[in-house]
Amino acid sequence: MFKYYNMNQLVLPLDLEVKLQENDIAFHIHHLVESIPHEAFEPFLRNTGCPAYHPRMMLKIILCAYSQSVFSGRKIEALLKDSIRMMWLAQGYEPSYRTINRFRVQPEVKELIRQCFVQFRCQLVQEKLIDQEAIFIDGTKIEANANKFTFxxxxxxxxxxxxxxxxxxxxxxxxxxxxxxxxxxxxxxxxxxxxxxxxxxxxxxxxxxxxxxxxxxxxxxxxxxxxxxxxxxxxxxxxxxxxxxxxxxxxxxxxxxxxxxxxxxKTDSDATFMRMKDDYMKNGQLKAGYNVQIATEGQYALAYGIYSNPTDSRTLIPFLDEIEKHFFNLPKHIVADAGYGSEQNYDEILSKRRREALITYNMYLKEQKKKYKQNKFNPDNWQYDKESDTYTCPNQQRLVFKYVSVRTDKTGFKREFKIYECEDCSGCPLRSSCTKAKEGNNRKLMVNEKWKKQKEYVRAKLSEEKTSSIYRQRKIDVEPVFGFLKANLRFTRFSVRGKSKVENEIGIALMAVNLRKYTAQV
Known part of the structure; x- marks a missing residue:
């Protein structure tokens, strides 16, 4: 016996909303976009021509499509005819793929996406899903929509x-x-x-x-x-x-x-050639891409930025400026990995922004090892006399202060070094192990006192129970967002060209990640 099935019988159309599950992602997308203030949509108003589709509706269907790993304009158009949740969000409208593609790259859409992040964060705070105590910053490189050999x-x-x-x-x-x-x-x-x-x-x-x-x-x-x-x-x-x-x-x-x-x-002049982790050519070939920086808490992306510079340490300060200007005020703790640890970044966070930097530096783990601490040729282990301002080398010779050297890097940041020189290195039995200086030249030592104090601060903070526990959350907070974006959402390559358009697309993709996690959690 089968259940009744008749293709020739007329079935009255029902409201599509009743076809959706109670906790469907479409409802969360709908509530999020509806929470955006009306003023944000005013730039889309036109007094001439055919009335346009409402930007709220367009943003909803694009967010929904991205949450289902659909990034092509033609496939989004097809979803509007097949997917019940897309039909409900569009309320019967079926914009063409050209309309969809034109909408998602408009400069005005950037403000709508920003408002999505602001409203979503407010929602997380109200529901106590985040405590606003720290933000976790990390970056990843995503391939641009550009030819691989047009460098x-x-x-x-x-x-x-x-x-x-x-x-x-x-x-x-x-x-x-x-x-x-x-x-x-x-x-x-x-x-x-x-x-x-x-x-x-x-x-x-x-x-x-x-x-x-x-x-x-x-x-x-x-x-x-x-x-x-x-x-x-x-x-x-x-x-x-x-x-x-x-x-x-x-x-x-x-x-x-x-x-x-x-x-x-040549095909996307805003993209820079970078070394990607997913090297499918297996030859270390550089590929055109963008450096995507995100700030997370509770495994939710709260802010994002797109940079053409492949070096993470040089993107931290502009990214913090971006967060404060467009998203939210910085919390007390700023957490990142060793790729962001530099004198300039520590100085920016500690002195200028008055925040706590829970950021390691490149030598942090190596300095904890016994071999490093017992190496007598390591200048960090040499005895220092504060009164005479001298160091003592393994051969018990004094290195006296000579002069101050100031070096300026490419970004214009100045670092100050104190130069010490050994009084006499001639005839030293340890010379070959201690220095590579030519015969007749004495061993010189460069000391950056500001950098040493910053490293001491980081070591002290990471040895405290509270701050060390916050730092340990970094791997389980920010890394899963990138894993979800690339592995689950399958967003591994941009489908648009130009930095402005790429910013819109990564914002939509990250918000889709947020909504999928939020739907699974609530």
Missing amino acids: VWKKSIEKYHHSLIEKSNQLYSELLEKEIIPEIERESEDELLIEELAQMVQKVDDVITEYDQKIEASSDASERKALRSKRKYPKKAYKQLIDFIIRKQKYQKDFEIFGERNSYS
Whole structure:
């Protein structure tokens, strides 16, 4: 016996809401988007043309699709015809894939996504799912939607540009020597500017035109042949100058795109070539990507940022600025791994922001080992006399203070080192193990007192019971978010190009991760 089944009988349509389960993710998406203030949608209002789909509805269906690991515009369009939760969220509307794709990359959508994160965090605080005591920061690299072999390297462009400068200067000297063009006023003796090259092109063109007129006016074959022979070099120089101008314009544009980066992709100029963990080519090939930074608590992503710099330590300060400006005030504890441990970052958090930095540094684990502490050639283990400001080496020789050295890194941050030098290293039996300095030179020691104090602070904080327990939560708080994003949601590559569009997409993907976890938890 079977249950009654008849395809020819009319069935009255019911409200799709009754078809959804009680705790369906569609309800959480609906409540979250409805909590966004009305003012955030005002930039989408248009007074002319056909009425647009409501941005609340568009945001709901995109969030829902991403939560189901559907990122293609065409597949989202197909879901609107197949999925009950998508039909309910869209309330019968079926926007095309073009409309969906245009909407999710609009600059105005960034504010809607930001409001989603703000409202979602308020909801977590109200339900006491997070305690606002600390944030856990980490980064991951996600592949850009760019061709793998369209790289442009800064060092190569610098090399070609330097060669172009030499060739253009040489050509200018030859044209002057052969009296083809007069001397022009130059802003710099080292390099010819585009405007100066354009002047040279005009003057050489005038010379070629003069030769053309003489050839046309002459009826003597031998004279015409001689004039054509003289015209060859100016014509060759003219072509070279045109080529120099085109190349120089290209190189200048390349340098503008590079900024402080070392590479970019031709198909997505905002993407930088980085080393990815998922090396499917198995050859260490760099791939175009973005450095995604997130701040989490309770395994929920509360803030995010997109950076073209592959180094985590140099993204921390701009990311903290982004959090305070657009998301929420920083809590008491800022937790991150050793990749963020630097003098500049400690100084920023401790001195400027007045927060506690629970961030290790590269040598933290090595310094805890017995072998490191018992190494007599390690300067950290040398005896220091505060009164005389001297160190004592393993051969009982004193290293006295000589001078202060200030070094400035690429970001403009200054570090101060005290330089100590041994009084006499000659004849030392331990010299080969102690120093690599040439024979006749004494052992020198560089000491960064500020960095030493910062390391002592970190070691003290991580030895306290409360702060060490907070730091230990880092691995089980921020890492699962990336695992969920890449493994469960299968979001391993962006589907849009350009930093602004990528920011929108990663925000939607991270909010989809949040909503899936929240739905499973409540």
